[in-house]
Amino acid sequence: MDKVVKRTLKDIDEWLVAGDVYQLITESHWPYKTNVDFYVKRDKALMSIDFVGAFRNNEPLKHLRKTNFVDAGNWLILEGGRISKRSKKVIAKYGSRVTTREQIRFPKFQHPLQPFTDSVLAYLELLDVDQVLFRFGERRHHQIVYTSTGKWVHWLRAMGENWYGHNVFRNDPVSLAKFIGVVNVQSVMPYTGFDEESYIERLKKTSLKDRK
Numbered sequence: 001m002d003k004v005v006k007r008t009l010k011d012i013d014e015w016l017v018a019g020d021v022y023q024l025i026t027e028s029h030w031p032y033k034t035n036v037d038f039y040v041k042r043d044k045a046l047m048s049i050d051f052v053g054a055f056r057n058n059e060p061l062k063h064l065r066k067t068n069f070v071d072a073g074n075w076l077i078l079e080g081g082r083i084s085k086r087s088k089k090v091i092a093k094y095g096s097r098v099t100t101r102e103q104i105r106f107p108k109f110q111h112p113l114q115p116f117t118d119s120v121l122a123y124l125e126l127l128d129v130d131q132v133l134f135r136f137g138e139r140r141h142h143q144i145v146y147t148s149t150g151k152w153v154h155w156l157r158a159m160g161e162n163w164y165g166h167n168v169f170r171n172d173p174v175s176l177a178k179f180i181g182v183v184n185v186q187s188v189m190p191y192t193g194f195d196e197e198s199y200i201e202r203l204k205k206t207s208l209k210d211r212k
Helices: 016-029 036-053 088-094 115-124 138-149 153-167 173-180 186-189 196-211
Strands: 068-073 075-078 082-084 096-101 104-107
Touching: 016 115, 016 138, 036 068, 036 082, 036 115, 068 096, 068 153, 075 088, 075 138, 082 196, 138 153, 153 173, 153 186, 173 196
Parallel strands: none
Antiparallel strands: 068 075, 075 104, 082 096
């Protein structure tokens, strides 16, 4: 595991429902020797945030604090999540490299995402009021995810995008792209059940009818 290999959607051979993702991230953990309970809860919270927030590797690291999480009755709301743009072309076109995400909502009621909320809350209870959640970098993030699941960080992001695409933003890639903070709508179409080829074909037929 000395080298982090770049992965793509082609490396994903199975799409899991939320319950199966949660089972996977809680089955195993890094072999800690001290403060085991603290670190295991931290890692479960991290992977839960990866999935529910559909974050890139670096986005939840080093800046999220306990104060970013707001108790809103039936919801735990994450405010101030970051979007990191890595493409120079995207930065040049849309401005700042780092921008702020919309609110990310963790349900506290019976819901497919509730177990992830419980993991986040269990870790938050261990922290001081303004404490940073995750003080390490991308490489350690990858190690935690790989040791716990056998997967990679962006696998969790892809699973999250797929869940939202099929349960919240079905056939609405524009809204999904806005939610996760990407500017290329085409990149999220596979997660929404959106068939681009059929859509373009329908547009062509509509255009031909209009000409007649």
